[in-house]
Amino acid sequence: MAKQEDLFKNVVSHAKEYGFIFPSSEIYDGLSAVYDYAQNGVELKKNIREYWWKAMVQMNDNIVGLDAAILMHPTTWKASGHVDAFNDPLIDNKDSKRRYRADVLIEDYAEKLNLKAKKEIEKAKVRFGEAFNEQEFITTNARVVEYLAKEREILERMGRSLGNGDLEDVKALIEELEIACPESGSRNWTEVRQFNLMFGTKLGASADTAMDLYLRPETAQGIFVNFLNVQKSGRMKVPFGIAQTGKAFRNEIVARQFIFRMREFEQMEMQFFVRPGEEMQWYEHWKTARLNWHLSLGLGKENYRFHDHEKLAHYANAAADIEFNFPFGFKELEGIHSRTDFDLKAHEQYSGRKLQYFDAELNQNYVPYVVETSVGLDRMFLAIFSTSLKEETLEDGSTRTVLKLPAVLAPTKAAILPLVKKDGLPEIANKIIDDLRWDFNVAYDEKDAVGRRYRRQDALGTPFCITVDHQTIEDQTVTIRHRDTMKQDRVAIADLKSIIENEVSMKNWLMKM
């Protein structure tokens, strides 16, 4: 556990030190759960967005893009259910005056039971060695059985109570488990209340005529309200999809774990409109397609798993998360939801406009069903960044920090380094840069010994370092060093473009899907 925490601290400090992510408005001590992407972070984030866009929009004839406004007519959020149901259960500690999500307090308690079970299993592994049968131990060891049963019982009761809106029972559970405020240690709690997560704002100048608006809490509704506009103007035939990337805002109560849970974040969503009755086959299709997209990045199959939901949101008839093994354990990275015709029907009802499709093959009008894939761009960033950050011990006993980003996403594809700052080497390096920068993001670095420059580029995740030396003047060759293997090859300047292209082209990576 301690190791995981250290790893996570390293991730946060590396992101800051190397210009990937800064706390927002840091000179004023920051704003909780709001972050800025810095010079390298913005490139990595843009590349992830583009990798998604290519796979979803460019590679699919029947998916088109959209960029809807963040501000929408307020009735949108009544129709979508967000005004009435986009809530978190809150509880305040009267002594520390701290506010918590009641469900998170209970989940944290349950997680501790799970950790206790895991500790017993780890101890037994050491004790029994090769002969250890983990599955059998989990079902027969009295302590482990007890911990896991208690964990399940608590989570099931909480799920039931929240589902039934029985907030008194949620409070009762907190009291029965004797959960104390993590800050004050006190058990002096208020009642549990529902708190809406949407940020409100106002449209218009004068206080009495101003209209109450919300910052969108998801990008999906911008797609639904435009469904007919896109279908008609693009002459789209069902099944078809609309994809969108953009900011969403949620007044999260428990905003921790760095960019995992932010108050302002970016989503990459695609809503796929299908014939009623065909949604399950498309739901399965998109589950597989989206997992394959993640796997194409090569972060390791073992880091992903599906979590099929048993308890469904009011709009869904099937839902699964793709979970990723973050430094703090497996957590949701992407949601795939079969949203039925809930959203389009609700917008029909609230707007009084028909949102139907005429299916010429069936000679029938209907409200399409929708399958949604929704992934957090910032969570993708965290997944990729934290998995790529490695401390390596080299053969000579020294260590290096290397950010083994998938080359296709690296902020800078190559750094061009003149061995020394004289003898015309900087001029050659700059000529190489001028040639490569049409195709790739490249950097120039002449400061410090070349070994230190390599280390700096390793820490930034740059896949290639190209060194210009005196031999270059004679034969137009350079050394190219590969970030992961540290292997160096002597190659012709004329071949650089194709060597880099081969490793970083989105086509080559997406073909692995």
Ligand SMILES: Nc1ncnc2c1ncn2[C@@H]1O[C@H](COP(=O)(O)OP(=O)(O)OP(=O)(O)O)[C@@H](O)[C@H]1O
């Ligand atoms: N506060 C947030 N900060 C960063 N990313 C988020 C946040 N909330 C949601 N996301 C991302 O948007 C995706 C789709 O949103 P969705 O509404 O399905 O999330 P959610 O189920 O509410 O997430 P969670 O259960 O973690 O709160 C999520 O899979 C996640 O990657």
